[in-house]
Amino acid sequence: MQTHSYDVVIVGAGGAGMRAAIEAGQRSRTAVLTKLYPTRSHTGAAQGGMCAALANVEEDNWEWHTFDTVKGGDYLVDQDAAEVMCREAIEAVLDLEKMGLPFNRTPEGRIDQRRFGGHTRNHGEAAVRRSCFAADRTGHMILQTLYQQCVKHEVEFFNEFYVLDLLLTTGEDGVRRTAGVVAYELATGEVHVFNATSVVLATGGAGKVYKTTSNAHTLTGDGMGIAWRRGLPLEDMEFFQFHPTGLAGLGILLSEAARGEGGILRNGEGERFMERYAPTIKDLAPRDIVARSMANEVREGRGAGPNKDYVLLDLTHLEPAHIDAKLPDITEFARTYLGVEPYTEPVPVYPTAHYAMGGVPTNVETEVLADNTTVVPGLFAAGEVACVSVHGSNRLGTNSLLDINVFGRRAGLAAAAYAARAPRPALPEAPEADVVALLEGLRSATGTERVAVIRAELQETMDMNAQVFRTEASLKQAMTDLDALRERYALISVQDKGQRYNTDLLEAVELGFLLELAQVIVAGALERKESRGGHFREDYPDRDDTNHMRHTMAYRSLDAAGRDGIVLDTKPVVTTRYQPMERKY
Amino acid sequence: MSTTTAVLDDAARTSTDSKGKAGEIAGFDVTIRVRRYDPEKDTEPHWEDYTVSAYSTDRLLDALHKIKWEIDGSLTFRRSCAHGVCGSDAMRINGRNRLACKALLRDLEPSKPITVEAIKGLPVEKDLVVDMEPFFQSYREIMPFLITSGHEPTKERIQSQHDRERFDDTTKCILCAACTSSCPVFWTDGQYFGPAAIVNAHRFIFDSRDEGSDIRLEVLNDREGVWRCRTTFNCSEACPRGIEVTKAIAEVKQALLTRKL
Numbered sequence: 041m042q043t044h045s046y047d048v049v050i051v052g053a054g055g056a057g058m059r060a061a062i063e064a065g066q067r068s069r070t071a072v073l074t075k076l077y078p079t080r081s082h083t084g085a086a087q088g089g090m091c092a093a094l095a096n097v098e099e100d101n102w103e104w105h106t107f108d109t110v111k112g113g114d115y116l117v118d119q120d121a122a123e124v125m126c127r128e129a130i131e132a133v134l135d136l137e138k139m140g141l142p143f144n145r146t147p148e149g150r151i152d153q154r155r156f157g158g159h160t161r162n163h164g165e166a167a168v169r170r171s172c173f174a175a176d177r178t179g180h181m182i183l184q185t186l187y188q189q190c191v192k193h194e195v196e197f198f199n200e201f202y203v204l205d206l207l208l209t210t211g212e213d214g215v216r217r218t219a220g221v222v223a224y225e226l227a228t229g230e231v232h233v234f235n236a237t238s239v240v241l242a243t244g245g246a247g248k249v250y251k252t253t254s255n256a257h258t259l260t261g262d263g264m265g266i267a268w269r270r271g272l273p274l275e276d277m278e279f280f281q282f283h284p285t286g287l288a289g290l291g292i293l294l295s296e297a298a299r300g301e302g303g304i305l306r307n308g309e310g311e312r313f314m315e316r317y318a319p320t321i322k323d324l325a326p327r328d329i330v331a332r333s334m335a336n337e338v339r340e341g342r343g344a345g346p347n348k349d350y351v352l353l354d355l356t357h358l359e360p361a362h363i364d365a366k367l368p369d370i371t372e373f374a375r376t377y378l379g380v381e382p383y384t385e386p387v388p389v390y391p392t393a394h395y396a397m398g399g400v401p402t403n404v405e406t407e408v409l410a411d412n413t414t415v416v417p418g419l420f421a422a423g424e425v426a427c428v429s430v431h432g433s434n435r436l437g438t439n440s441l442l443d444i445n446v447f448g449r450r451a452g453l454a455a456a457a458y459a460a461r462a463p464r465p466a467l468p469e470a471p472e473a474d475v476v477a478l479l480e481g482l483r484s485a486t487g488t489e490r491v492a493v494i495r496a497e498l499q500e501t502m503d504m505n506a507q508v509f510r511t512e513a514s515l516k517q518a519m520t521d522l523d524a525l526r527e528r529y530a531l532i533s534v535q536d537k538g539q540r541y542n543t544d545l546l547e548a549v550e551l552g553f554l555l556e557l558a559q560v561i562v563a564g565a566l567e568r569k570e571s572r573g574g575h576f577r578e579d580y581p582d583r584d585d586t587n588h589m590r591h592t593m594a595y596r597s598l599d600a601a602g603r604d605g606i607v608l609d610t611k612p613v614v615t616t617r618y619q620p621m622e623r624k625y
Numbered sequence: 626m627s628t629t630t631a632v633l634d635d636a637a638r639t640s641t642d643s644k645g646k647a648g649e650i651a652g653f654d655v656t657i658r659v660r661r662y663d664p665e666k667d668t669e670p671h672w673e674d675y676t677v678s679a680y681s682t683d684r685l686l687d688a689l690h691k692i693k694w695e696i697d698g699s700l701t702f703r704r705s706c707a708h709g710v711c712g713s714d715a716m717r718i719n720g721r722n723r724l725a726c727k728a729l730l731r732d733l734e735p736s737k738p739i740t741v742e743a744i745k746g747l748p749v750e751k752d753l754v755v756d757m758e759p760f761f762q763s764y765r766e767i768m769p770f771l772i773t774s775g776h777e778p779t780k781e782r783i784q785s786q787h788d789r790e791r792f793d794d795t796t797k798c799i800l801c802a803a804c805t806s807s808c809p810v811f812w813t814d815g816q817y818f819g820p821a822a823i824v825n826a827h828r829f830i831f832d833s834r835d836e837g838s839d840i841r842l843e844v845l846n847d848r849e850g851v852w853r854c855r856t857t858f859n860c861s862e863a864c865p866r867g868i869e870v871t872k873a874i875a876e877v878k879q880a881l882l883t884r885k886l
Contacts, residue, residue, distance in 0.1 A: 077757060079800050080703075080711040137781040140771030140834065142789060142796050149783035174796075180710060181796065192770040227750065256705040292708045373708060376727060377682070492694030535698030538665045541751040544698035 113432020
């Protein structure tokens, strides 16, 4: 075992982690621990753009952006946080340009902007051109640019280090604060303890709880999982976004930019069905509405294909040169993986699990909360792992690339500032003990259950019972299945017993996080007897502001026998200027 | 060489299930021949055959997962996004560098064993995993970040659409190392910067906003720099992003000769 000491430890090297590292690295002794090489992070898969009211191509302002964000989130957004994000968006885009990000340009040489779902002028009048982009690889450009800046600033990375525990200590003042993290080095199998004054969680999402997902294999909710196991709450986990246009059967993302550039969704009868569901902005309605409309078309027998189980994304009316200039990557995905030529054929699409609106609760300073109000000193979170909450019950397209830049930067600054004023906390006794026990328990286990089988069954039940449409019965079925899977998980074994690059062992660890997080998602979904944003209950199809316009706060409980359970509480929504209205587009 | 066969297990199939793939469903058995090496157990690398059931639209990555998840959990490879944008899973497949997640089985002559080995020229750590550090070291040496002087503008820098287009091709790089590890010069001379580092230098040298071209060109004028390129075009063929790598290298050579961008 090795022990290290840093002012700031950042966990994760996607957009949020690296944006934080650029700030913290210039102000304090900073280490970035990442389970992947930084440029492998899933920020790189984001396509369509990053919204900011630059008003480069038409009238716009950040207040309209804030309103769209609040309405898009079906009024579960904390409005003070949305104001911060949309106001700082402009500076965040300009910062990236100054770092060298190659944005597409207007004829005048300024940053070009395009339309995106749910982004409107003057509180819903019409779609507005707000998304700043680099073809359909904006996330790739952001990830590369942030990594380039980390190279420039000589940020210290620990690549392929899996952080498996969060260290919290209670001082003489009775306050529970951060003391660091424990990590597993993939190359050697060695355990490392990092004593740190500040820790920033920036580990991304947990899309692998679902089978059909746009998420990478590595998005297993590790950051949410370690916080959860240390007794910290998770907020609004029942809200999971299903992106409308995944490649049918595969889940690979086709950007909303396809519709922003003029693409149209059609059912099996060739009808532009979004005209019925969102008469004003049609195909550019927010993702929850489009995904639900698509699923409904299929359910009512108007799907396309031999099994009528998908709908079609039609780009055939667009000029091939326009497609090549603005949507080169996603059209290549259609050719490579489905053998479909988007110039001439519509592309089969179906909703795919995409984004966790919920996560580790933070305030606008990115400080992690231990309950509705109490800050955990020294612990910060930003990006998809966190819930600020700027996305409420449904995130608008492009607002995640914005989130990681605005709150990643804030986290880096806040972590460095805290480390400058607070002493390095002492490590708890035997800080590595729990991680060593977890790993050795898995390595020496001799059960007959297989990780891949349990994971597949987890993903199957979540797709079947906790996806776009949910009911009390389906969610109870999911919970029953998850309970049984967790019992079987206790009986797994891994085949690779080695120390070097033991990815077999780590897949087992990751599955543990996925199972527990799936239970939190389902528990919250059962309790929320209303439909709001990404959470749609067929047995409660209306939004219920009287009883449910509040955040869900889930806590891990332990019974006398040491078995864990879930206790649910609520947290008020912060409302500043927008009172809830019916959500029509 | 040993052979193992997967028992078909529907429950363990992943999101690559045939469902919804425009009606095309034709299952078949395919043999994957993997060059394996675990320094904790093996004195030298050896080939091992695995037969798995697959669909023609499956990617090689799906077959590797099937082996790992159903036959031998110790088979080790890197992967993440599984659709060709993260650059984790560059491998030598039937003797050619490709991403396992972009190589469809039906395009790999699946009637014969498909060979899979680690990319060449970088130290093999375990099975298909190589040490990427020398590769990233070369990348860092070309100073892959925008270099400017003077005051920053209050708003964005202005760049014409034409100037933006000038370096568009080389912005696509995902640092997968497929190009560099396909280069015969790199195989014999590990000090050579390699195509990927030159591609990333090109990305900044031809960016109208950048003022660091002279320094980068000097770095690449080194004896281990662009002049080692023998124009074999392996790199261009290997690039999973379709970057015209050899052309980018030629443009850097030209810039060095004329010192004109």
